[in-house]
Structures are given as C-alpha cells and as structure tokens.
Amino acid sequence: MASQPSNESILNNLLIRLGIAGIFLYETIRSLFIPPYSLNLLLKQILFVGARSMLVIIIAGLFVGMVVALQFYDTLVRFGSVSLLGSAVGLSLTRELGPVLTALMVIGRTGSAMCAEIGIMRIENQIDALECMAIDPYRFLISPRILAGVLCVPILTAIFIVVGIFGGYFVGVILFDLSAGSYFQNMNDTVLSRDLLMGFIKSIVFGLLIVWISCEKGFNLHLDKNGAYGSEGVSRITTEAVVIASIAILFSDYLLSALIL
Amino acid sequence: MEDINPKNVLEVSNLNTWYGNKKILSDINLNVSHKEIMVIMGHSGSGKSTLLRYILGLEKTKTGLIRLLDKEVSKLNKKDLYKLRKRIGVAFQNGALFSSMTVRENIELPLHENTELDEKTIHIMTRLKLELMQLSGTESLMPSELSGGMLKRAGLARAVIMDPELLFFDEPSAGLDPITSAHLDNLILQLRDALNMSIIVVTHDLESAFKIADRITVLDKGKIIMVGDKGAIKKSRDARIINMLERRAITNNIDADDYLNRLTRN
Incomplete structure (x- = not known):
C-alpha cells in the first residue's frame, strides 16, 4: 500500500510551490522592464482578455443586476424601504459583486485558456524553443498577459457594474414601478468615491492574481510532480488553476475588504 | 577525459546529472570541433535528449563542465546565456513552431526579437532560408497545415535563420518516411558545407547517422560507451554497439523462478 504523505512533506511541498510561484512573479515583473517592448503582443492579449470577454461580462452583469434588484426589492418591501433599492444595488455591485463576479467570469473564460495554452507550449517544447532563440519567455509570453489582465479586468468590472445597474433599473423601475429619479438619486447619494476605489483596487489585484496563477500553472507544468505531463497533465493543471484562482479571488476579496473598510 | 582544444565548439567533461536520487548521465566527456557533424546515438531513454538539455543550458549542471563556443554554460548569467544562444540554433523534434503564427512569422521571430534589421531584409532572409529548406510557398500557412517533414524543415529554417555557428538537431528523422528523412x-550536410556550421544531431536512426556523421557518440544508460568515426563504430566489438547496429532487441536471460517470485511478490 502506498504510504500517505506526512504533514511535514505536504507543508514542504506547499512552501516549494509558493516559492516557485513567487520566483515566477518576480521574473515576470522584471521582464516588464526589459526591451524590446512589443505593442503588438500587448494588443493581442488585450483583445483576448478584454474585448473577447465583453459579451459574456455584459450578459452576466445584466442578469446579476436584475437578480440583485429582485432580491433586494423583496427584502426592502418588508421594511417599507423600497426607495433604498438604488443604493443597495449600487453598493453591492461596486464593492463586491462587480469585482468578484467579473474576476470569476474572467477565470472561466480567459484564465483557463491561458493556462492550457501555456501548458501545451511547455509540453510541445515551444517555451524551450524561445529560450534557445534567446527570447525571454517571461517577456514574450507572460508580461503581455499580466499587463492585459491588470488593464482589462478593471475595465470589464466597470462594464459589469454599469450593465448591472441598468439590470437593476429594469427590475426596479420598469417591472416594479419605482421612480427612476429615486433609483439613481439614492444610488448617487450612497455610493461614495471610496466604494468605487475599493472596487477598482480589487479589480486590479484580481486581474494580477488571475493571470499570475493561470500562467504560472501552465508555465511550470514540468515542475509539477503530482501526475502526468501530457494532455492529462494540461487538463489537471487547468482545473487546478481555475480552482486555485477562484479561491485566491474570494480570499483576497475578504482581505482587501477588511483592509479598506 | 578528452583533450581540451581551442578549436572545439563544444567541450563536455565529467558531466554527471541526477533526477532526484536517480543518476541520469554518468561521466560524460565529449568534444565537437569546428565544422564537424557529431551524431549522438542511443536507444530511447539512453539520455540523449537530457544531454542536449544540459548542453543548451536548459538544465543547470552541478558537476562537470560544459563549454559551448568558448563559454562555460553553467557560469553564465541569463544575459550572457542569451548572448551565447544567439550564436547557436536548435531544431526541435516536433519543430516547436508557435501554432498561432504563420510559418513566416515563426521563422522571422528570432530576427525580430534579436536584431534591428528592417522588415525588407528580414523578409529576404526568410525567403532564402525557406527556399533552402524547399518550403517556398508555405509562408502564409499555419503550422497545423504542414506535414511532419515540413514542420521539421520549418523548425530547421527557424533554427538557422540567424546563421548560427553551431546547430543542434533533435531527432531529425523521427516519424518521417525514408525519402523525407x-x-x-542532405539538408544537414548542405548546411555544414554551405554555411560552415558545426552540427550536433541527436538520433536513433542508424541509416541517417551513418550518412551524415563525421563522428558518432554512442550513449547507453546515461554513459558514453564509444566515440569514434563511422569505421570505428562499425568495427566495435562491444556487444551493446553490435546489438544496436544489428537492430537486435535487448533480451535478458530470465530465471523462471525469480520471474515468478517478482510477479507474485506483494
């Protein structure tokens, strides 16, 4: 019977993995400052991370805004405070739901694809080929993705929030006859610049986390000693990347909320 | 240990490597001189590709010395290692082309990234190399549209686009029909003669090895069992080399009781 790994070896492996991920991030940030800078590579990633995620973000934002408004309306009616619907929708979307749900959508659509793409590049020797051509793979592959993530996730979050607010407007104002003026005025009075800043900071951190975790998993596929290296390995690390990135988003969301509030 | 010669483009001495506790390469000593075609042979799992990875600096050595184009690979920092790699070319077994780029974009990549040549010159250089590889007309194709042989030739075109002093070619004939192989x-020989390259080919294809090699290094279980020219290899009385040359399968004399014991052991 195979022996169970001891707690010490699990902790050891975890520390090694964290160390490898830390070195990966350091190398990526370092490579951001190494010329030549390629605008083409960055634009390609912005197209992939940002522009091509737009539709899914708009659809998700619309339905999330609608369901949030529906739930809050049902609750606020019980307390006779329906006029607060705009504030409730605005605050929940800008501070929590917008950044977190956008990040989760980006993980599913973009993070998994990045992880699989880079993992396949690793098993097909394309990353070694870059090294042998004297092209820094961190500069060529990872830093444009990190920059695109940090730039696009806040913009996607803003789009999610705006669409969500109009989803809430549809439910509150059009379906439940709330006054449009009250909906927006209330939101305007309650949502402060601090709330917007919180959402903005969160979305930048989430963008970095998503790309860092997804790319690191694919890039270091060969260092992962838990299983197969080929297609099975790519499938396993893609699943792991999605799970770890999602948990990291939720955990950092709590940390950032606690720090900023 | 082989002699150190200033005309050598590659010198490996006393290289030992491990994967965990398992020794992969033992006491590797190897020299390759200028304009020489050295073929590294051995059956699957003999350590050929691992040796190549160490020579290229893709893995770090802890013992022994690897001197590539007069630079000690393990002592170079990243910047100097990249500087050295601009002087070598590597063609991978599967071509290792980027699937999101066309053939031309793949081949031009090292020139775009490592030189300040203008677009027109880059296009001309690419066309020249494509023609040399008999790949004219494939510029705008994606790698997925190429056959196995074309992929290898495109990979080779990318490897020689910077006119390297030393070319590494991993398994050129693997998975190819005899004519393409x-x-x-012929291309490898042409590259040496036309572009004055030193070439190191890793293969397990006997026919190909004996056609192109100036010298052959035979690896077995991570050890070099012989280095010599084609005649010396053919004359060798080493049973492992004779087995390899006669394509004889390695068979173990099986003790029936021991075999049964091993299979039924908990």
Whole structure:
C-alpha cells in the first residue's frame, strides 16, 4: 500500500510551490522592464482578455443586476424601504459583486485558456524553443498577459457594474414601478468615491492574481510532480488553476475588504 | 577525459546529472570541433535528449563542465546565456513552431526579437532560408497545415535563420518516411558545407547517422560507451554497439523462478 504523505512533506511541498510561484512573479515583473517592448503582443492579449470577454461580462452583469434588484426589492418591501433599492444595488455591485463576479467570469473564460495554452507550449517544447532563440519567455509570453489582465479586468468590472445597474433599473423601475429619479438619486447619494476605489483596487489585484496563477500553472507544468505531463497533465493543471484562482479571488476579496473598510 | 582544444565548439567533461536520487548521465566527456557533424546515438531513454538539455543550458549542471563556443554554460548569467544562444540554433523534434503564427512569422521571430534589421531584409532572409529548406510557398500557412517533414524543415529554417555557428538537431528523422528523412540528411550536410556550421544531431536512426556523421557518440544508460568515426563504430566489438547496429532487441536471460517470485511478490 502506498504510504500517505506526512504533514511535514505536504507543508514542504506547499512552501516549494509558493516559492516557485513567487520566483515566477518576480521574473515576470522584471521582464516588464526589459526591451524590446512589443505593442503588438500587448494588443493581442488585450483583445483576448478584454474585448473577447465583453459579451459574456455584459450578459452576466445584466442578469446579476436584475437578480440583485429582485432580491433586494423583496427584502426592502418588508421594511417599507423600497426607495433604498438604488443604493443597495449600487453598493453591492461596486464593492463586491462587480469585482468578484467579473474576476470569476474572467477565470472561466480567459484564465483557463491561458493556462492550457501555456501548458501545451511547455509540453510541445515551444517555451524551450524561445529560450534557445534567446527570447525571454517571461517577456514574450507572460508580461503581455499580466499587463492585459491588470488593464482589462478593471475595465470589464466597470462594464459589469454599469450593465448591472441598468439590470437593476429594469427590475426596479420598469417591472416594479419605482421612480427612476429615486433609483439613481439614492444610488448617487450612497455610493461614495471610496466604494468605487475599493472596487477598482480589487479589480486590479484580481486581474494580477488571475493571470499570475493561470500562467504560472501552465508555465511550470514540468515542475509539477503530482501526475502526468501530457494532455492529462494540461487538463489537471487547468482545473487546478481555475480552482486555485477562484479561491485566491474570494480570499483576497475578504482581505482587501477588511483592509479598506 | 578528452583533450581540451581551442578549436572545439563544444567541450563536455565529467558531466554527471541526477533526477532526484536517480543518476541520469554518468561521466560524460565529449568534444565537437569546428565544422564537424557529431551524431549522438542511443536507444530511447539512453539520455540523449537530457544531454542536449544540459548542453543548451536548459538544465543547470552541478558537476562537470560544459563549454559551448568558448563559454562555460553553467557560469553564465541569463544575459550572457542569451548572448551565447544567439550564436547557436536548435531544431526541435516536433519543430516547436508557435501554432498561432504563420510559418513566416515563426521563422522571422528570432530576427525580430534579436536584431534591428528592417522588415525588407528580414523578409529576404526568410525567403532564402525557406527556399533552402524547399518550403517556398508555405509562408502564409499555419503550422497545423504542414506535414511532419515540413514542420521539421520549418523548425530547421527557424533554427538557422540567424546563421548560427553551431546547430543542434533533435531527432531529425523521427516519424518521417525514408525519402523525407533522406532529404533532411542532405539538408544537414548542405548546411555544414554551405554555411560552415558545426552540427550536433541527436538520433536513433542508424541509416541517417551513418550518412551524415563525421563522428558518432554512442550513449547507453546515461554513459558514453564509444566515440569514434563511422569505421570505428562499425568495427566495435562491444556487444551493446553490435546489438544496436544489428537492430537486435535487448533480451535478458530470465530465471523462471525469480520471474515468478517478482510477479507474485506483494
């Protein structure tokens, strides 16, 4: 019977993995400052991370805004405070739901694809080929993705929030006859610049986390000693990347909320 | 240990490597001189590709010395290692082309990234190399549209686009039909003669090895069992080399009781 790994070896492996991920991030940030800078590579990633995620973000934002408004309306009616619907929708979307749900959508659509793409590049020797051509793979592959993530996730979050607010407007104002003026005025009075800043900071951190975790998993596929290296390995690390990135988003969301509030 | 010669483009001495506790390469000593075609042979799992990875600096050595184009690979920092790699070319077994780029974009990549040549010159250089590889007309194709032989030739075109002093070619004939394989062998010879390259080919294809090699290094279980020219290899009385040359399978004399014991052991 195979022996169970001891707690010490699990902790050891975890520390090694964290160390490898830390070195990966350091190398990526370092490579951001190494010329030549390629605008083409960055634009390609912005197209992939940002522009091509737009539709899914708009659809998700619309339905999330609608369901949030529906739930809050049902609750606020019980307390006779329906006029607060705009504030409730605005605050929940800008501070929590917008950044977190956008990040989760980006993980599913973009993070998994990045992880699989880079993992396949690793098993097909394309990353070694870059090294042998004297092209820094961190500069060529990872830093444009990190920059695109940090730039696009806040913009996607803003789009999610705006669409969500109009989803809430549809439910509150059009379906439940709330006054449009009250909906927006209330939101305007309650949502402060601090709330917007919180959402903005969160979305930048989430963008970095998503790309860092997804790319690191694919890039270091060969260092992962838990299983197969080929297609099975790519499938396993893609699943792991999605799970770890999602948990990291939720955990950092709590940390950032606690720090900023 | 082989002699150190200033005309050598590659010198490996006393290289030992491990994967965990398992020794992969033992006491590797190897020299390759200028304009020489050295073929590294051995059956699957003999350590050929691992040796190549160490020579290229893709893995770090802890013992022994690897001197590539007069630079000690393990002592170079990243910047100097990249500087050295601009002087070498590597063609991978599967071509290792980027699937999101066309053939031309793949081949031009090292020139775009490592030189300040203008677009027109880059296009001309690419066309020249494509023609040399008999790949004219494939510029705008994606790698997925190429056959196995074309992929290898495109990979080779990318490897030689910077006119390297030393070329590494991993398994040029693996998975190819004999005619395509023979064509690649001719290309390798042509590259040495036309572009004055030193070439290191890793292969397990006997026919190809004997056609292109100036010298052959035979690896077995991570050890070099012989280095010599084609005649010396053919004359060798080493049973492992004779087995390899006669394509004889390695068979173990099986003790029936021991075999049964091993299979039924908990």
